[in-house]
Amino acid sequence: MRTVRKGEGKMAGSSSVPPVHPLIAVRLTRRQVLRGMVIAGAVPPLSAVLAACGGEDEGDGGTPSTPPEEIVRGGVLKIATPYAVSTLDPIKSVAAGDIEVLGQIYSRLTRRGPDGKEILPGLAEGWESSPDGLTWTFTLREAAFSDGSTITADDVVFSYLRLRDQEDSAYGGAFQVIGDIVALDPKNVQFTLKGPAAPFLGSTEQFNAGIVPKAVVGSMGDEGFAKAPVTSGGFGVQEWRPNERLILTANTNYWREGLPNLDGVEVIEVLRAPTRVSMLEAGEADVARDVPWAQVEQFKTREDMIVPLDPSSVIYVILLNHQDPVLSNIDVRKAMAMALDRDGITQAVTFGNAVTANSLIPNTVDFYDPEATPLPYDPEQAKALIESAGATGAEIEFLTTQIDDPATVLVQDQLKAIGLNVTINQVDVGGWWDSVVGANYGAAVTWWYNEVPDPDPAVRWALCGECGNSSFFTFYDNPEIDRLTEEALHETDPAGREELYHEIQRIALEDVAQIPMWYQPYANVYRSWVHDLKMNPAIQWNLDEAWMNP
Known part of the structure; x- marks a missing residue:
């Protein structure tokens, strides 16, 4: 019996793995794609320049950056962000703006350590697993919702059943591995899995696995709860004005004793990057999300600003439509990959803040292969491949939401140099998704996280042809990758999983499933009075541990 006691963590890097997608593939309806704009972090193509995408607590594994006696308590932290909040119900969305907020207002059974990978006790102070890994028993700590009512095993069962079974659960596929969920008593809940699933433990920390009060949801109904919820995380909801701002207030019943340090948080929706930057400089915002890279460079030189460049799981790629008559030819895809000075493009677009990608999964996920090797930059060989394929002068349309997107323009110029006729088609975000989902495009520079x-959700989203999303709608489908994806899901030995995921990465690069471009950190900027604030690669803030001394 594997037992985790209060205060004991488990590293996800090699000995355990987090979440999603168990026994069935993630399946997206077109409505979910267009509404959520994210699944496994997928997002519509934004400007390559504008978009980028703790306190001690009773021995639970927290490691504060600042000694408690030096922390200044109080104040309301204001965050200017381009990402909208569309719901406050943890199961109803997979959009980036919602994910960031849901992590602050709902606690899960487990939580992540400062590195974003270590699995620590959350609402569960410990857990046990059976030798076969099919039965998991979680013991709840003494904790309460924001209204003061006790969090019980019945609330956990209710939260997971609605997450797994409710038709409008936006990411319920990740929890279909769960067979039975039983409250053994008020403090113990038992999960029985349908089969081995290596990501299960990590999935208990996933953004949509927040625990909600059964009685309150029952009395308010889903619609009412989604607007004015009773929460289990560090913050409660004071006021929500959709498309304007969300005002959070410290949850005085929060289970992490002494936290939050802040009195509250305001999440202010500001679509235009220049406005976010102006608010930051004027002190109208303490934090600005997705600052343009040129201004990030300027802020690095200022003593009144902090540029943390926290690592993210954002990966920029070039999607290639494998149903396109030109791009279905692997020699054309190889030529395109070899024609691009990816190092130069990365440097030019991100001002050197990003790292050229060598694989088709993010470099912050488990089992990323640092030795994966894409095709080398060789424009002469690329031109020869185009000529031998009879593709000189072939037309390839790049889809973008911004006609002067610098990355797309640089790619266009370098592909023209090897004899391809590249055009750029600008559409709005809805049109972009219509074209991509409908296979009505040639290629696109975009990003996801x-x-x-x-890595299970990453591979299922981007590289698995039979997992419900047509390999991020590139319609790439290699049966060997599909097979390896399922094998890796059920493999519980970390070394075995590593070998399988390395092979997946190798095959995808060999097939030129997509073209990897770069990995970039978060382009967030803080005022110098903000302390101990971090965003982990899973776009989760540690707002409960942050503090200010303006």
Whole structure:
């Protein structure tokens, strides 16, 4: 019996793995794609320049950056963000703006350590697993919801059943591995899995696995609860004005004793990057999300600003439509990959803040292969491949939401140099998704991220042809990758999983499933009075541990 006691953590990097997607593939309806704009972190193509995408607590594994006696308590932290909040119900969305907020207002059974990978006790102070890994028993700590009512095993069962079974659960596929969920008593809940699933433990920390009060949801109904919820995390909801701002207030019943340090948080929706930057400089915002890289460079030189460049799971790629008559030819895809000075493009677009990608999964996820090797930059060989394929002058349309997107323009110029006729088609975000989902495009520079450290959802989203999303709608389908994806899901030995995921990465690069471009950190900027604030690669803030001394 594997037992984790209060205060004991488990590293996800090699000995355990987090979340999503168990026994069935993630399946997205077109409505979910267009509404959520994210699944396994997928997002519509934004400007390559504008978009980027703790306190001690009773021995639970927290490691504060600042000694408690030096922390200044109080104040309301204001965050200017381009990402909208669309719901406050943890199971109803997979959009980036919602994910960031849901992590602050709902606690899960487990939580992540400062590195974003270590699995620590959350609402559960410990857990046990059976030798076969099919039965998991979690013991709840003494904790309460924001209204003061006790969090019980019945609330956990209710939260997971609605997450797994409710038709409008936006990411319920990740929890279909769960067979039975039983409250053994008020403090113990038992999960019985349908089969081995390496990501299960990590999935208990996933953004949509927040625990909600059964009685309150029952009395308010889903719609009412989604607007004015009773919460289990560090913050409660004071006021929500959709498309404007969300005002959070410290949860005085929060289970992490002494936290939050802040009195509250305001999440202010500001679509235009220049406005976010102006608010930051004027002190109208303490934090600005997705600051343009040129201004990030300027802020690095200022003593009144902090540029943390926290590692993210954002990966920029070039999607290639494998149903396109030109791009279905692997020699054309190889030529395109070899024609691009990816190092130069990465440097130019991100001002050197990003790292050229060598694989087709993020470099912050478990089992990423640092030795994976994409095709080398060789424009002469690329031109020869185009000529031998009879593709000189072939037309390839790049889809973008911004006609002067610098990355797309640089790619266009370098592909023209090897004899391809590249055009750029600008559409709005809805049109972009219509075209991509409908296979009505040639190629696109875009980005996505993985909201958990486990590679399972990343591979299912981007590289698995039979997992419900047509390999991020590139319609790439290699049966060997599909097979390896399922094998890796059920493999519980970390060394075995590593070998399988390395092989997946190798095959995808060999097939030129997509073209990897770069890995970039978060382009967030803080005022100098903000302390101990971090965003982990799964786009989760540690707002409960942050503090200010303006």
